[in-house]
Amino acid sequence: MEKTGYDLKEAAKLLESAGVHLAGIAGDVMLADYLLVPEQKHGLDDLGKRYLDHPLGTALGEEAQLTWALDSLLAEKLEENGVTGVYRDIELPLVPVLADMERAGIAVDVSALQALSTELGARLAEEEKRCHALAGQEFNVASTQQLAEVLFEKLGLKGGKRTKTGWSTDADTLDKLREEHALPGAILAWRELSKLKGTYVDALPPAVNPKTGRIHTHFRQAVAATGRLSSNxxxxxxxxxxxxxxxxxxxxxVAAPGHVFLSCDYSQIELRILAHYCGDGPLCESFRNDEDIHRRTASEIFGVMPGLVTPDMRRAAKAINFGIVYGMGAFRLANDLRISRTEAQSYIDGYFARYPQVRAYMDGAIARAREKGYAETLYGRRRPNQGLDAKNPMDRAGAERIAINTPIQGTAADLIKLAMVRVHADVAGTSARLLLQVHDELVLEVPEGDVKEVAERVRAAMEGVATLCVPLKVDAGWASTWDAAH
DNA sequence: CACTAGTGCAA
DNA sequence: TATTGCACTAGTG
Structure with a gap:
């Protein structure tokens, strides 16, 4: 349970158990998080103190009572901020869906995780020994400070990036040092195993709820600036x-006995939304024709027939498509593709020459955000977007990336949230249930015999959630493990 | 125990 | 010097 902040679904669950129908609570918390500037939040805290000795007694009760009391105040602020529709049509209906997902939880094979932990522990010990041998001394492999000392002072390797406190030892830096010495590669191998063991393999079993035998993550509805959910x-x-x-x-x-996981994910949803904003051009055309989008982009940029696109060309086009959505620069593209900045810039220039509508979208997004002071999604979700006139070019570029990315990432969030509400309603009363959302993917647990039918219903709900100028496409898969469902 | 920094996992 | 998150360990106070 959350120790700090307002927790909408916990509050909703509590009140539900107390026989109070209060779906509004969650939305009200959303409002507080979305709409209130810090000074106003202090007002909320003061009001909250008046409810400290309410009979419900618990921290959750306090929050629930507080938010209930705030209903009218917050409704007014919603209206002032022009986001009543997002609240009423998307966020509020989503609350009970998320509550159900959290209550449902998901099962893991604890024995398998424990076996994996043992294996990884042994391999980590080996890798650690290898690192020490290659370094010619013992040191804490997990310490970036000690590692930098070994790599850049003792072994005399050439440092790349700097951090605030010294030379960077991140994966990109170590990867580039692989030809110089065997230690960087050994460190990378150790880090991969260490990450998996520490963050996942060893962390998941203790997260299993002893009463339900399942892991109940917590979805936060009012954390991400773009409107995405977060999970913690x-x-x-x-x-x-x-x-x-x-x-x-x-x-x-692992799925429950007799069940399978059904994984349904939107194919290229962010690029499709970009295509929608563009209205026409090759991006729209390729989605309408259900083409391989990266191959088409490569074909356009490099001026070859789609059939003659090489794997390297497609890889470059994929990196560009990925970067476009975030307002990428030549520097980063060059680094990603291990090519010169000049060459990267020529790729980007080539892209915009063939995709002028994308350039127009970006310019328009920046202009609109500058005018209004916020970036906006297709459904009217808003994100404050100051700094577009900043004198410092870095600050300004940062604000521009927000203006470009927020309508795309945020609209994707709107769409899948709407889809979740529909899917939830569609499977209500059946044995199928939503378990997880991973930004463009929904994971359900479905009785094995029903999966084909449910898959088609979920697909229809997700693809039909909106009619854009390009179709929405959903890929579905199912299996008894999450991995195999992909 | 709280906090920052560096790192790395996902979409 | 690409967007959004969460969480691990090391290190500091």
């Missing part, structure tokens, strides 16, 4: 998936 205690939105070792952890998430 434990965070189930960053379970590894990219490496084989990481996927071994995902395999420890």
């Amino acid at each position: 205690d434990p965070n189930l939105q960053n379970i590894p998936v990219r490496t084989e070792e990481g996927r071994r952890i995902r395999r420890c998430f």
Whole structure:
């Protein structure tokens, strides 16, 4: 349970058990978080103190009573801020959905995790020995300070990036040092195992609730500036998936007996939203034709027929598509692709030459945010966006990236939240239930025999949640582990 | 025990 | 010198 801050769903659950129908509570907390500047929040704290000896007694009760009392005040502020619709149509209906998901929880195979922990522990000890041997001394491999001393002073390797306190030892830096010495590679291997063991394998079993035998994460509705959910205690939105070792952890998430996990994820939702904002052009065309988007981008940038796009060209195009959504610069693209800045800039120039509508979207997004003082999603969610006229170019560029990214990432958040409400209603009364949301993915637990039918219903709900100028596409998969459902 | 810094996991 | 998060360990006070 949260120790600080307002917790909407806990409050809603508590009041529900007390027989009080208070779906509004959660939304009210949203309002406080979204709309009130810090000075106003002090007012909330003062008001909250008046409820400290309420019969419900618990911290949750206090919060619940507080938020209930704030209803009219907050409704007014919602209206003033133009976000009544987001509150009423998206956030409020989502509250009971999230409460159900948290109550449902998800099962992990604790024995498998414990076996994995033992294995990783042994391998970590080996890797640690190897690091010490390569360094010619013992040191704390987990200490960036000690590691930097060994790499850059004792071994005389050339440092790359700087941090506030010295030379960086991050993965990118170590990867570039692999040719110079064997130690950087050994450190990277140790770090991968250490990350998996410490953050996931050893952390998940203690998170299992002894009463339910399942892990009940907590979804925060009013944390992310763009309107995304966040997950904590434990965070189930960053379970590894990219490496084989990481996927071994995902395999420890297991469906209940007789059930399977159904994973439904939006395909390229952020680029589709960008295409929608663009209105026309090759981005829209390729989505309408259900083309391989990165291949098409490569074809456009490098001026070759789609069939002649090489893997390297597609990889570069993918990095560009990824970066476009965030307002990337040539520096970062060059670093990612291990090419020169000049070359990276020519890729970016080539992109905008073929995708002028994307440039127009970016310019328009910045202009609108500058005019209004906030960035806005398709459904009217707002994020304050000051700094677009800052004199410092770095500050200004940062504000511009927010102006560009927020309507995209935030609209994706709006869409999946709406979809969640529909899916929840659609499976109500059946044995299927929503368990997790991971930004563009919904994970359900479904009786094995029903999965095909449920998959189609979830797909229809997700794809039909809005009609944009390009179709929304959902990929669905199912299996008895989360990993295999992908 | 609270806090910052560095690092790395996900979309 | 790319967006949004959460959480680990080391190190400091």
